[in-house]
Structures are given as structure tokens and as C-alpha cells.
Amino acid sequence: MGARSAAGAEARSAETRERLIAAAAAVLRTQGYGRASARTIAREAGVNSALVFYHFGGVDALLLAALDSSSAERMARHTATVARVNSLEELVEAATRIYRDDLEGGHITLFSELVAAAVAKPELREELRRRAEPWLAFVEETLERVVGGTALARLMPPRDLANAALTFYLGANLFSVLDADRSRTESVFAMVRRLAPRAKLLTIRRPVRLGRARGFGRARRATG
Numbered sequence: 001m002g003a004r005s006a007a008g009a010e011a012r013s014a015e016t017r018e019r020l021i022a023a024a025a026a027v028l029r030t031q032g033y034g035r036a037s038a039r040t041i042a043r044e045a046g047v048n049s050a051l052v053f054y055h056f057g058g059v060d061a062l063l064l065a066a067l068d069s070s071s072a073e074r075m076a077r078h079t080a081t082v083a084r085v086n087s088l089e090e091l092v093e094a095a096t097r098i099y100r101d102d103l104e105g106g107h108i109t110l111f112s113e114l115v116a117a118a119v120a121k122p123e124l125r126e127e128l129r130r131r132a133e134p135w136l137a138f139v140e141e142t143l144e145r146v147v148g149g150t151a152l153a154r155l156m157p158p159r160d161l162a163n164a165a166l167t168f169y170l171g172a173n174l175f176s177v178l179d180a181d182r183s184r185t186e187s188v189f190a191m192v193r194r195l196a197p198r199a200k201l202l203t204i205r206r207p208v209r210l211g212r213a214r215g216f217g218r219a220r221r222a223t224g
Contacts, residue, residue: 013055016045016047016051016055017055017056019045019046019047020041020042020045020047020051020052020055020056020062021062021065021066021069022045022066023041023042023044023045024036024041024044024059024062024063024065024066025066025067025069025070025106025110026044027040027041027044028063028066028109028110028113028114029106029109029110032113033063033113033114033116033117036059036063036113037059038052038053038059041059041062060121060123060124063114064114064127064131066110067110067111067114067131068131070105070107070110071107071131071134071135074101074102074105074107075134075135075138077101078098078101078138079138081094081097081098082094082098082142085142085146086146087146087203088146088147088152088196088199088200088203089193089196089197090146091142091143091146091147091196092189092192092193092196093193095165095189096189096193099169099172099189102169103173103176103182108169108170108172108173109173111128111170111173112170112173112174114128115128115170132166135166136159136162136163136166137162139158139161139162139165139166140158140159140161140162141158143158143161143162144158146203147203149205150202150203150204150205151201151202151203151204152199152202152203155202168188172185172188
């Protein structure tokens with residue numbers, strides 16, 4: 001096989017993988033994990049079902065690849081969303097936009113369907129835990145940047161708030177079954193938006209007093 005033929009085969013293989021990943025995401029969003037079979041995904045992609053196993057080794061690996069693809073795209077977009085956030089009010093607005101974007105784009109459904117499947121398939125749990133960690137770190141780092149060193153951060157540490165955010169993220173998706181028009185979920189965001197301005201005093205970073213700073217410096221020199 002010549003170099004040109006090999007390059008063409010590699011390009012076709014990559015295209016098939018991308019089609020399968022896109023199809024897996026579509027099936028998981030619209031039909032759920034229970035119906036995400038190799039045959040259903042392959043039909044959506046317009047390829048032979050054997051290619052699911054050839055390229056990914058199985059359906060779960062393909063579904064995880066679909067989640068990874070969605071996560072990578074979202075991480076880049078949401079990192080830009082929070083880049084200029086400097087206050088609690090701005091953070092709440094950004095979180096609201098992120099939640100709505102993920103809900104409308106179907107990512108919450110992707111993640112939640114796989115989490116639900118992990119109840120009966122323990123082998124999925126570690127895979128999902130590892131994939132949740134970068135998002136917990138993303139939320140924690142954003143919170144640390146915005147409220148770190150304040151009374152609010154001492155009261156509610158960023159890591160704990162990040163865990164709470166992921167818990168809400170999953171719970172809100174399950175609750176959407178009972179909240180078809182999203183009014184109840186939106187009311188939660190509205191409540192947080194009302195509370196954010198009232199928490200300003202808790203997010204003020206107080207300067208270190210000069211006397212304390214000098215005392216700290218002397219103590220460091222004495223023990224250095």
C-alpha cells in the first residue's frame with residue numbers, strides 16, 4: 001500500500017470513529033442508555049455495527065468516548081465563560097448560562113444516563129469518577145479565584161461548593177422529569193441571584209494590618 005493509500009485509509013478510519021462518536025452521543029441523548037446498542041448506534045452513523053467493536057472494543061467504551069468529546073468541547077467553552085468573572089454575582093450568572101447551555105446541548109443527559117447505568121454496572125463508576133474530577137477542579141479553581149481568602153470561603157470551602165455544584169447538576173437533570181417547563185429549576189437560580197448581592201460583605205478580602213504583617217515578618221526571620 002502506497003503512502004497516499006495509507007493516508008486515505010487512515011482518514012476514512014478517523015472519519016468513521018467521529019461518526020460513531022457523534023451517533024453514540026445522539027442515541028444516548030434521545031433514546032437513553034438502555035437503547036444504546038451497537039446496532040442502534042451504527043444505524044445512526046450509517047455504518048456496520050461491527051465497526052463499533054473494531055474501533056472501540058465495545059459499546060460502553062464508545063459511549064465514554066462520546067462523553068469525552070462533549071466534555072472537551074464544553075471545557076474550552078466554559079473556561080472562556082468564567083475567564084472574566086470577578087464577583088459572586090457574575091459567577092452566579094455564569095453558572096446559570098453554563099447550566100442552560102449544557103441542558104440544551106444534551107450534555108447533562110449524556111452524563112446522567114451513564115451515571116444511572118453505573119448503578120448496575122460498577123465497572124463504569126471509576127471511569128465516570130475520573131471524568132468528573134477535572135470538572136470538580138474547574139469549579140473549585142474558579143471559586144478559589146473569585147472568593148478565595150474571604151469569609152465566604154472559610155464558611156463554605158471551594159471544594160465543598162464544587163461537590164455541591166456537581167450534586168445539583170445531576171439532581172437538576174433528574175428533577176427535570178417532573179419540571180418539564182424548567183420553572184422550578186430556574187427558580188433555584190433566581191433565588192441564588194437574589195442572595196448573591198447580599199453576600200458581598202462575605203466576599204470582601206480584608207487587607208492584612210501593618211502591625212500584624214510586621215510581626216509575621218519578624219517571626220519568620222527569627223525562625224529562619
